[in-house]
Amino acid sequence: MAEPVKPGAVTAKRGGELRCRGWRQEGLLRMLENVLEIGERPEDLVVYAARGKAARDWTSYSRIVASLERLGDDETLVIQSGKPVGVFSSSSDAPVVVMACGNIVGHYATAEYFDELCDRGLIMWGGLTAGDWQYIGFQGVLQGVYELLQAVSREHFDGSLEGRFVLTSGLGGMGSAQPLAIALAGGSGIVVEVDPDKCDRSFERGHLASVTDDLDEALASLEDAEPGKVIGLVANAAAVYGALVDRGVVPDVVTDLTAAHDAVFGYCPLDCSLAEWRELRQSDPAGVAERARWSMAVQVRAMLSLKAGGAVVFEDGNNLRVQAQGAGVRDAFEIDGFAERYLRPLFCRGIGPFRWIALSGEQSDIAELDRLVVEMSFRPEVDSWISLASERVKSQGLPARSCWLGHGERSRFALAVNGLVSDRKLAGPVAFTRDHFDSGGMTHPHIGTENMADGSGAISDWPILDALVLSASGADLVAVHAGGAGYAGYMQSAGVTIIADGSQGAAGRLGRGLDADSGLGVLRYADAGYAEAISAAKSAGLGLRPEREDRP
Numbered sequence: 001m002a003e004p005v006k007p008g009a010v011t012a013k014r015g016g017e018l019r020c021r022g023w024r025q026e027g028l029l030r031m032l033e034n035v036l037e038i039g040e041r042p043e044d045l046v047v048y049a050a051r052g053k054a055a056r057d058w059t060s061y062s063r064i065v066a067s068l069e070r071l072g073d074d075e076t077l078v079i080q081s082g083k084p085v086g087v088f089s090s091s092s093d094a095p096v097v098v099m100a101c102g103n104i105v106g107h108y109a110t111a112e113y114f115d116e117l118c119d120r121g122l123i124m125w126g127g128l129t130a131g132d133w134q135y136i137g138f139q140g141v142l143q144g145v146y147e148l149l150q151a152v153s154r155e156h157f158d159g160s161l162e163g164r165f166v167l168t169s170g171l172g173g174m175g176s177a178q179p180l181a182i183a184l185a186g187g188s189g190i191v192v193e194v195d196p197d198k199c200d201r202s203f204e205r206g207h208l209a210s211v212t213d214d215l216d217e218a219l220a221s222l223e224d225a226e227p228g229k230v231i232g233l234v235a236n237a238a239a240v241y242g243a244l245v246d247r248g249v250v251p252d253v254v255t256d257l258t259a260a261h262d263a264v265f266g267y268c269p270l271d272c273s274l275a276e277w278r279e280l281r282q283s284d285p286a287g288v289a290e291r292a293r294w295s296m297a298v299q300v301r302a303m304l305s306l307k308a309g310g311a312v313v314f315e316d317g318n319n320l321r322v323q324a325q326g327a328g329v330r331d332a333f334e335i336d337g338f339a340e341r342y343l344r345p346l347f348c349r350g351i352g353p354f355r356w357i358a359l360s361g362e363q364s365d366i367a368e369l370d371r372l373v374v375e376m377s378f379r380p381e382v383d384s385w386i387s388l389a390s391e392r393v394k395s396q397g398l399p400a401r402s403c404w405l406g407h408g409e410r411s412r413f414a415l416a417v418n419g420l421v422s423d424r425k426l427a428g429p430v431a432f433t434r435d436h437f438d439s440g441g442m443t444h445p446h447i448g449t450e451n452m453a454d455g456s457g458a459i460s461d462w463p464i465l466d467a468l469v470l471s472a473s474g475a476d477l478v479a480v481h482a483g484g485a486g487y488a489g490y491m492q493s494a495g496v497t498i499i500a501d502g503s504q505g506a507a508g509r510l511g512r513g514l515d516a517d518s519g520l521g522v523l524r525y526a527d528a529g530y531a532e533a534i535s536a537a538k539s540a541g542l543g544l545r546p547e548r549e550d551r552p
């Protein structure tokens, strides 16, 4: 096996020079390098979500790089759970890379069996955007948390979070988006994080007003209720949430973004130091998982009490309720899931976490695209997000922008950008991609597809169909992922990346791929009976072709 690299040793190439035979391959290679440049533990190939990896091991990584460098425009590289297995002849309108990651047939899809297969080096957890190289750092979830808080404030607080206290936890790869999202939404709050280095990182980024390990001090700092003031509290979430219940302090909004889905690597048990946790997850994974689930049960009981006390409480997509329910909290699902409760109306219109990455490495390309997206006047929400993001959000790694566009909006924008690349108005090509947590991309009955109106929330035909239609459309990278560790057996998702290199071929792939992807999402919700989706499908002409009158 190749030697592991040191942290920081992998960085994404910038500039116009190609190592590959075209921008499609070069773009994907830069995306792979980028997720390691900005990942949480690049030395272990871990990008985010406790152990979401970019490649199976360093040998696989080197072989993927070498394959992309040699790959012709009419060839497709096949990757199985982060390990490249073969190159096949295809066509210049077929994917450059197809991959499947973490998929285990139903009966066997348990966290324990997944771990066993992982230990035997046969499979890996690719998260949603780690294994297929689409992670853009905390910005990837930033707008999601922001949109969510906006929806919460519209529903519960007359449209403003000003003067409201948000309590949450976790400042990891995704969780570190929370302080800025709370501030952008005008709230204030406390983020509990067990690792002081993660608090310091968010403080250095300017996202936390201060860091303390004292709950009283954190509460006192919030008393002035200055909008946008977010405090980092170095402590265990289960302990802090319980302590607030004991003191009768009820925040306005309560959630959590520890990596609770992974009971071994993602959640530090109560009464366990950080050093002890790190040691135990190697020496006694089963023991640490049991303690972690017990601690999650303590935290969820506290969240239920805070809900009873008047707080708006929801799970933010980390499987916390499932873990707590498994540890005996029978009413864990009294807590709402964020997607069903607040985001579904957007998904019904194909609006979800779309994003683009400037492969040149030039920030000026993102500024140009910020201008373009506003000029194209999609919706007022898009304009206000871009205005906030362009001022307050600093990209990690290759410059990127997350922007929740909907069906039809995505392809129109991407085609306009492809035109700019063709006219050499940008420093280089642009990659278009999205989170798997999108209308067509995900089946997760406790996240995206919780309580679907027709009871179809566990049917994973939809993300599989999404990947198939994306392949048929010639998207540059198509991935089918399923859950590892605590998500095992709970989720299936599809990912896509398409490179706008300014060519006619790219225009075709962008138009077909982006419309098929978001279009299938709208149809998925229309099929489940949601009125917004039925009307969106109708106005976009989605569905079966009308019967031709002249047909016999």
Ligand code: NAD
Pocket: 040, 048, 049, 050, 051, 141, 144, 169, 170, 171, 172, 173, 174, 175, 176, 192, 193, 194, 195, 198, 235, 236, 237, 238, 257, 258, 259, 260, 261, 262, 266, 267, 268, 269, 270, 316, 317, 318, 319, 437
């Ligand atoms: P991560 O592993 O990078 O970070 C988790 C953080 O939680 C770490 O910093 C860890 O120290 C901290 N932590 C663990 N136990 C704790 C405890 N008991 N008290 C306080 N802090 C504790 O994970 P991540 O990438 O930030 O992802 C977090 C979760 O969000 C995952 O479950 C992931 O799958 C989920 N997720 C949700 C969305 C969404 O759209 N809502 C998107 C992506 C990921």
